[in-house]
Amino acid sequence: MSSFLSSSIGKKLIMSLSGLFLVLFLLVHLILNSFLMFDSTGELFNAGAHFMAMPVIRFGLQPVLFGGFIVHIIYAIILTLQNQKARPQKYASQNLGNSSTWSSRNMFVLGGLVLVFIAMHLMHFFVPIQIQGNVHDDYQLVKNLFTNGSTGLVYTGLYVVGAILLGLHLAHGFWSAFQSIGMSNIIWRARLEKAGYIYAIIISGGFIIIPLYLHFFA
Numbered sequence: 001m002s003s004f005l006s007s008s009i010g011k012k013l014i015m016s017l018s019g020l021f022l023v024l025f026l027l028v029h030l031i032l033n034s035f036l037m038f039d040s041t042g043e044l045f046n047a048g049a050h051f052m053a054m055p056v057i058r059f060g061l062q063p064v065l066f067g068g069f070i071v072h073i074i075y076a077i078i079l080t081l082q083n084q085k086a087r088p089q090k091y092a093s094q095n096l097g098n099s100s101t102w103s104s105r106n107m108f109v110l111g112g113l114v115l116v117f118i119a120m121h122l123m124h125f126f127v128p129i130q131i132q133g134n135v136h137d138d139y140q141l142v143k144n145l146f147t148n149g150s151t152g153l154v155y156t157g158l159y160v161v162g163a164i165l166l167g168l169h170l171a172h173g174f175w176s177a178f179q180s181i182g183m184s185n186i187i188w189r190a191r192l193e194k195a196g197y198i199y200a201i202i203i204s205g206g207f208i209i210i211p212l213y214l215h216f217f218a
């Protein structure tokens with residue numbers, strides 16, 4: 001078992017399973033965040049945040065979530081270094097455009113930039129709500145970030161850029177994860193590629209619309 005997990009295929013499998021777990025998290029996170037747009041009193045969003053703060057979720061699911069992130073990042077580094085070692089020199093004449101997408105060739109960089117975004121994002125909401133515990137109205141905290149004068153516009157822009165980077169990372173990551181768990185025949189590849197694009201557009205589009213809505217209409 002341990003030799004399988006340290007093999008190339010084992011590492012890809014761990015990477016895929018942790019990635020698919022994060023895919024699910026993003027969907028739940030987007031659904032809860034969409035409450036920010038549907039109720040300007042903030043009650044709906046705060047009720048969702050309250051639910052997520054229940055001890056069973058906070059102490060049961062959150063460690064799994066952060067563990068999933070850490071495993072995904074560590075294995076991304078290991079696999080990238082391994083691939084570079086296996087092919088240290090680029091081909092003399094490369095024309096990869098036809099056989100691979102830009103996203104697929106830049107997954108590591110895109111993932112790194114998404115990580116920078118997540119670090120900033122945790123400082124905005126997770127730290128004051130969960131670590132410092134001094135927030136009584138989560139909706140107001142989120143709304144203030146995007147509406148406070150010119151800094152509100154800057155953060156709106158940063159969140160839009162973050163969502164675009166995330167979308168590009170997911171566009172390739174989604175079907176690549178399924179491929180690594182064995183669903184890679186011709187028919188499934190085409191279907192999963194399409195599903196991956198749809199998923200990426202929904203997640204990215206959703207996370208783009210929310211800060212824009214709060215900045216311009218809330």
Ligand code: HEM
Pocket residue numbers: 029033049052053065114118121122125126129130138142159162163166207208210211
């Ligand atoms: C419109 C954009 C977003 C808004 C308004 C938003 C809002 C929030 C809020 C309010 C929290 C704190 C929840 C709590 O601790 O009670 C949170 C946590 C978190 N967010 Fe976001 N988020 C956004 C986008 C994203 C994106 C794009 C990602 C991932 C790439 C992400 C990843 C996380 C993670 C990992 C946590 C910590 C775990 C948790 O508390 O559930 N968020 N977000």
